[in-house]
Amino acid sequence: MSILETLGRLGQTSGFYMLAFNWRQLVMIVIACVLLYLGLVKKFEPLLLVGIAFGMLLTNLPGSEMYHPELWDAYIAGNLRLTDIIHDGGLLDILYIGVKSGLYPSLIFMGVGAMTDFGPLLANPKSLLLGAAAQLGIFAAFLMAIGIFGFAPNVAASIGIIGGADGPTAIWLTSKLAPDYLAPIAIAAYSYMALIPLIQPPVMKLLTTEEERKIKMEQLRPVSKKQKILFPIVVTIFVCLLLPSVAPLLGCLMLGNLFKESGLTDRLSDTAQNALMNIVTIFLSTSVGATAVADRFLSPRTLFIIVLGLIAFEFATVGGLLLGKLMCKLSGGKINPLIGSAGVSAVPMAARVSQTVGAKANPSNFLLMHAMGPNVAGVIGSAVAAGFLLAVFGG
């Protein structure tokens, strides 16, 4: 074999050669670079978006063979076992096992639990109603996905969960109901979460009056340590008995919170919210990004998902605000309706938005702690909604 033949063969096996015959992968590489720009330069949820974008880049480099969607199709169809995927798959296939099994989202929830203070929720239990109302976005987007865009119910449920404004919950549900749509749904969920300060304020101003936004709320009552310790145990028992499908997510959230509140497991709490969470975030983001293979991602359906995701966020905000207004009326003007918009989850970004909009109407208004109640209630609410959708469409 001559040197020219060797070089020619080497050229034919290179990614550049393969890229010349597959414009779709080239487009995906450009999209990955745009997402990297948004994460690194514009700082849109960089901890997640950078990993997702890089996973997308790796999976679309021709010849890299890091992720094989056809193996997962065969696994879902029952023609392959997990051991076959470990044997024949690439690095990202192996990392993806954690997504498919629901391991990563649950572990991330453990970290979220270890970082969450449920004190404001315990001090004002009515916050839970606002967290429930803000789940309107999930079901509004679900309805539109079926009624207008003609998605299958399982896919519509996965699209709807974007309205829960909770990345791990969206990934957990989608990996079980519609794994082919995991990448666009995860990207939409995290992008809109980063854009909450832009998405919510116009709706908040539209639905509330200046007088309502100026309402100052009374200081929250103190919550005892005992109550904070009992809360995760009680929630786990009652909610998981009511909706067993939500146990992995909610159980991990509450376990993380118990680590934090018990005061006896500081090392575990520290690990859950730092080291473990960081490691799992790396695995989760890159393997979710890897599912964005050109042939599946580049379709009009991805655009529909992006549009529906935005609608879901807006409806979630509307749901929380409308109930907030009702509670304001019923309480004789003691509740500022702006805290309702924080029920969309997206902790703590949505609560900060309530604080910012409230402070603009009345600079001496401090709504942050009041908004944290609906905010953490939204996490529980979206997990319950995800459990319901899995129980109904996971069949």
Place this chain on the structure above:
Amino acid sequence: MSFLDACLYSLTGMLVVFFALVLLMCIIKIMTAIGDRAEKKAAPVPAAPSSGIAAPDTRAAVQSLSMTAPLAPGTAGEVKLYDTDPRTAAMLMAIVADELKLPLNELRFLSIKEIKEDK
């Protein structure tokens, strides 16, 4: 799935979410009521500060008060100041809370008195 079916699923879903969270709300209220009752029963009437010199082991005294006395409603309570200006008192309370790693509203200060050493 028809649009009507989807509407029914959505309605059911919202009802399930509301039911679960209303259930939690009731449980929290019950927990709070039981906790408050237990605290009221357990809390002895805090002893009035002696007219003499303040107790030497302030840290232990404050800690025990924080465990037994009812929680002040978001404040440090009505503190009696003897030969101490409010600014110094505020600083002292913040230092004690920081040292004990407890939120200020979980501590109850009864009085702060400056001890003048004999020269």
